[in-house]
Amino acid sequence: MNAPAKTAEAAALPLVQTFDMLSTGQRAAMQRIARHDEAEVPQIDFQTPASMFTSAERFALEQQHLFRARAVPLAVSALIAENGTAMGHDALGIPLIISRDKQGQAHVFLNACQHKGAKLLETCEPMKAARMTCPYHAWTFGLDGKLLAVARPETFVGLDKSSRNLVELPSREHGGIIWVMLDRNAEPDFSPLVPELAEDLEALDLPRLHVYGRKRFEIAANWKLVLEPFLEGYHVQRLHAQTVGPMFADVPNVVDLLGPTIRQISGKANFTPDDLALPGENIHKTVTTVYNMFPNCVVITSPWYISVMLLHPRAADHTTVEYHMLTRSVPDNPKAEELYARSYEMVLNVFGNEDFRAAEISHAGLATGALDTCVYSGLEASIATYYGVLDGFMPG
Numbered sequence: 001m002n003a004p005a006k007t008a009e010a011a012a013l014p015l016v017q018t019f020d021m022l023s024t025g026q027r028a029a030m031q032r033i034a035r036h037d038e039a040e041v042p043q044i045d046f047q048t049p050a051s052m053f054t055s056a057e058r059f060a061l062e063q064q065h066l067f068r069a070r071a072v073p074l075a076v077s078a079l080i081a082e083n084g085t086a087m088g089h090d091a092l093g094i095p096l097i098i099s100r101d102k103q104g105q106a107h108v109f110l111n112a113c114q115h116k117g118a119k120l121l122e123t124c125e126p127m128k129a130a131r132m133t134c135p136y137h138a139w140t141f142g143l144d145g146k147l148l149a150v151a152r153p154e155t156f157v158g159l160d161k162s163s164r165n166l167v168e169l170p171s172r173e174h175g176g177i178i179w180v181m182l183d184r185n186a187e188p189d190f191s192p193l194v195p196e197l198a199e200d201l202e203a204l205d206l207p208r209l210h211v212y213g214r215k216r217f218e219i220a221a222n223w224k225l226v227l228e229p230f231l232e233g234y235h236v237q238r239l240h241a242q243t244v245g246p247m248f249a250d251v252p253n254v255v256d257l258l259g260p261t262i263r264q265i266s267g268k269a270n271f272t273p274d275d276l277a278l279p280g281e282n283i284h285k286t287v288t289t290v291y292n293m294f295p296n297c298v299v300i301t302s303p304w305y306i307s308v309m310l311l312h313p314r315a316a317d318h319t320t321v322e323y324h325m326l327t328r329s330v331p332d333n334p335k336a337e338e339l340y341a342r343s344y345e346m347v348l349n350v351f352g353n354e355d356f357r358a359a360e361i362s363h364a365g366l367a368t369g370a371l372d373t374c375v376y377s378g379l380e381a382s383i384a385t386y387y388g389v390l391d392g393f394m395p396g
């Protein structure tokens, strides 16, 4: 009797993915998840200096060596899904334009008209556009950055339009994420975009999902304190005791490195390996997968949607987070609409009022100087792995 109900559910809420739809790497990792009653939590001996979260000098070094030396995740491709779409982007504090031209190529530009520097796009909402016209003197650019038209061109002496195209930053799409080189004078380095990462995100259908909702958070905490809750399960039973905590178990995750990206896979509460073999079962009900895409993007699976967060460091004590809830499509039936709306409210509450709040109270306490070091448990081992990768990119 269960089969027809499942079919109806899948038809109404079609982000259902079964085990066999996943990538080879995802399936192999899931097969390494222990039965929860047999999982062993390791002990670890790991500390970090508190100053790595509070020091302005450390922040400047991270900007130089982590965020500007190689490509970093910037935005979700699905925001500009259709050819001929453009949007402003200001979450880094640098005015940018993200566009997809009519050939389907994604671009990232500095959001500055080549006449007098005015921001061409003043909105961060994606919009269909054949071209972009500066509000100041109406210089007009294509979505590929080419200067197409200038008002009263005869009043300039020898204006060479081809030398006044928008300034483009090197960018690539990989697994449904737009990656960018923020320092256009640095040698482009796209080495974090390894094939295994794209295979996983493709298997999750990330490049083809729909942006159901997105919300920006301004958080009074260091970006690594915002990131840490997404690298450990230690807090889940405690911080989230009244919300999602009971769905998860206090056991270690299966952790793999895909280039510098950390993939963590964990079974929901009471997991047994038999759960993977249930025919037709939505794998995201049984297993949660989290990607910490180096250095600042978090992707988390849920049964009916995928969360993507971009963490943009603004200062040692300020992080802008752009949260996106991705679904299979625009909700086209009342059941999907109701489920997506309820999920969106729930996830914003859990991340916004619990994880991000935890980052803020942690930062406030560390800023008092009360601790010289933070200390980590075996349930936070992925944080040690992450900082190992990070240290490898930092000087000396």
Ligand SMILES: [Fe+2]
Pocket: 229, 230, 235, 236, 239, 240, 355
């Ligand atoms: Fe959390």
